[in-house]
Amino acid sequence: MTADTLLHRLNPILRGWCAYFRPGMSSATFNHLASFVWRQVWAWLRRKHRRNTWKELRRRYCGGGWWPTSDEGRLLHAGTITTTRYRYRGAAIPTPWQATT
Template identity: 65%
Template structure:
């Protein structure tokens, strides 16, 4: 990076001009320096207790019960929950003349992807809520399809005698059965594929270059 900053600029006339400050606009180094500078801000926001998050998941730092240690807990954001709930309701309000397996395939594809994304985190309660929602919407779809059907016939024809919608080929995906994992942000603890200390030395060099550029008035475009 230092060599790139000191390499100079090739003018239109073909001559080499020294570059004592700044970086060429549109150069490949500009977004790299911007990412380095913004990483500090991202880590500051992420490490704040209950700090805001612009991602589909929200992170909160709490003290673990029975200990004095602080842990970061990741929850599905309320906006993401409302979005998937709206999608489920939209799918279940489609044409009731289609067979039940068609509806179940659409719901399963949506639920599997959503649950796989939010599986690393504290999502069990959200998955339970999602289970109740998708079950209720599917049952309402069946009752709109057969307005005079009794609960006994509904369970026999569409739930195999139980309460969970299923057919001979496909069963409604159950979000509550998804086992969650506890991912923790590891930062610099992530193993480096290079020799020991290489990652730390590169980060130190990068910080020094950014600090030098700020003192000399370099502007990261």
């Protein structure tokens, strides 16, 4: 599998997970997810290219930076996604009962 294929398959999964858990999760959890995915992708790259150094891998797969990129795009960084906590508060919470007058 090429790096382009890996990122192309991984990004929709990450995007869907982040969209589903965005209302209830903390940003620390998303940062942990981004760190975990980064380590797993780098471990895959290191297994694929055992004889290359970090510098060569960064130049080839990250454009000199640290975050994996490909011709089609970058690996989704879950830590940059904002969370929405406490969407409904106070009187904005819908009630199933009718108000008595």
